[in-house]
Amino acid sequence: MGGCGQRLTPRRYTDRACHFAHVPDSDHPAVCRRRALGPGSADHLYIKRQLRAWLADQDIPASAAIPRDADGPRLDEVLLEPQGRGCLRVLLDYNASASLASADTGLLVLGEDITADPAELLRAGYVHRIRCVPDGTARRVQLGTEHHDGTDWFELAECELAHDGLTTPTTRKIRRLRTDHRPLGLLPRDTQAASVTVHNALPRAAEQPADDRAEAITALRTALNDGAGLTDLIHGRDRTEAATAPARPPRSTRCCAPRTTPCCA
Structure with missing residues (x-):
């Protein structure tokens, strides 16, 4: 749990808490780079497993991986490659968000606390989100759709990965509205000219x-x-x-006096 990348062995005790420990290696001492120890420290593992099972339920074969840096696996990113659906890229915190600017990002799903690109929210009308919530002694993955009024969260069973992208009940509604009505x-x-004519005809x-x-x-x-x-x-x-609009008098109240008389309007 946590994925530091080193080999572990169980330590069982009767007088203190049982735990895992690194396998001793005199030639290569283990240096654990795991920093997070909270309930969300293994969310990348839950996401990797549950998203892959979610795709399998849709008959979509997929590979899943946690990228590695030179000093070990990254705990802030999960990459999935669904067959025939491109790349599904999950970014879990601000350390991974720096790579948002890369040219080939695939289909992005952002962690709950990552600030979304306002331009993308305006262009598409929504941004994909992901989070893990407590589920007994484990964690359950949920997908979210952020829109202009907030974020709607859904269970994986309510969502699907279609050929046109990740789909939730909210994205279906937004896509339908944008398809049915011209911006x-x-x-x-x-x-435009007709609408201006109607606008100019309004009484003020x-x-x-x-x-x-x-x-x-x-x-x-x-x-x-x-x-x-x-x-x-x-x-x-x-x-x-x-x-x-500011008030103005109707045309009928303008002065119609002879030209020799000063206008009262």
Whole structure:
């Protein structure tokens, strides 16, 4: 447990706690590089075993490995190579996150405490997460989907590795919304012109109460986060702009006096 990489032997006692110890070697004294001793210190081993079993349940053969440095195995990364699915790369803490910038990263799954790349969250709408939770005397692996409103966690049985990537109930919803609705910034030119015409036709004779402005802004923010359709987004934008626009008099109140008389408007 913990994976320091050295050979171990069990030490059994009746007068103190039983434990494992390094096998004595006079020619090569064992130097244990294991630093973590908490309940999560062996999470990389649980993740390696349970993810491989999870893939096998989907009839996906996969190899799994814990990368090694010159001084021993890394406890912050797990690499899986599912057949026909590319590379699945699990990064568990900030020491491994430095490699996020590498060109060939594969499908990334981040530990619970690693800060995600905001650009990736904006581009895809979600980031994959992983964690281990207590399960009796062992640990159970869960997969998570971080989105703009937080992170949803799922048991492995609720998720799958499909040809289009790692899939959870939340990623299915986000992908469906992004497929069914065109993002507002990608409107065709003629549609943009039509929306501007509707926007200019809105009445702005009276300023809306503060409660109405707050309600309109909240409704628009909710529509954006939920991936609402184009019509709903345009309606929400127009409502928000109408509610927050400064008051101005209607056209009918402008002065129509003769030119010799100073205008009262």
